[in-house]
Amino acid sequence: MTLLIKRSLVEQAVDQLRQRIANGAWAVGQRLPTEPELATELGISRNTVREAMRVLAFSGLVEVRQGDGSYLRTAVDPLQAVQALSRCNLEQARETRHILEAEAIGLAALRRTDEDLQGLREALAHSSEHFHADLERYVSCDLIFHQRLVDAAHNPALSELYRYFSGVVAATVHHNLSQAPRCQMVFDLHGQILDAIEQRDSDKAKALSRTLINES
Template sequence: MTGRKPVSQLIKRSLVEQAVDQLRTRIAQGAWSIGQRLPTEPELATDLGISRNTVREAMRVLAFSGLVEIRQGDGSYLRTAQDPLQAVQAMAQCTLEHARETRHILEAEAIGLAAQRCTPDDLKALRQALQQSGEHFHADVDAYVACDIKFHQRLVDAAHNPALSELYRYFSGVVAAALQHNMTTVPRCQSVFDLHGQILDALEQRDPELAKRLSRALIES
């Protein structure tokens, strides 16, 4: 019997999923505008014919997927009418070549902006992230991939463009999968890892063209 969930938990999970589906449908149909405060939990519970606890859990799912923002003490607000989950699912199906093309467009250009806009705090955080990556490059693949994704997210964040940061945050799962594939099929090369440090040097030199060129070399490596 181990590993089986009680029937009550399965029913509860099903109710939450149904509530999430209903709320997603209403959002897609334009029931609320972007930035609008959503009805309260009691109001939604009455409207959907479910318990407040089920509404609360459904809202957490929507918040996790990026559709809704929950503000403590203030309520829940609609962040976007475009379900990020669909975008994430589409990205998960893209080929390695498509992933590489997207990185050239998104990541390399963002790093070029970072070379112009990064702050001393950005550079310090990047140095720390790069050091952590270096400690795992010749060791555990999973640990290195996690550190490397963190470093690349910080690079994009240094462009100080929230839209680019959010896009890359969703896309980073594709980057991680491609990196995992490369590191398990191609021998690790120190010169490839060293490109990360050279990109960081280019940021410190405020040289966007060099930063982009190095970024593209890294993507192609």
């Protein structure tokens, strides 16, 4: 019973904080009041505030900086976008990946740094280790590789969009790999994409990416 009451208090605190954000109580990028200050303002315990802030951080509204405090990341609740993404079907997910991921990878080929390449190689090596093993672990590693591909475009908006979309990508990959045997030729496309990015061949990187999206 205690757990139910505690959860209810946290939900109420989350709702109050969401409402304040929606009403413009704080500007984007502004440091939020401390946990004790919010606890006093809302008339709740510090533990409840802490749990509520974790929820807001998970949903993308708030950024918690260790040792520095919490900052408002956006005034637009990303939860609504995540909920919309979760309702798309496999074909819609594929279309979105073509528009978002393939184009971002084309930019990555033009903008990537040596540090990006190193991170991509490491992520691909981890994926390779798990490709024929546990599916959950492989999908998790594969997602890191794809996020780093998009991040190599050095466009924060694209990176952020892909982070919200990554749950749909993971579900799609998991569904497809659980329906059919894993194909080494399809996995090898990841390495070919990385080679094209290293060679700064944008057109080739995009073409390979589209092939991978259609096959995965």
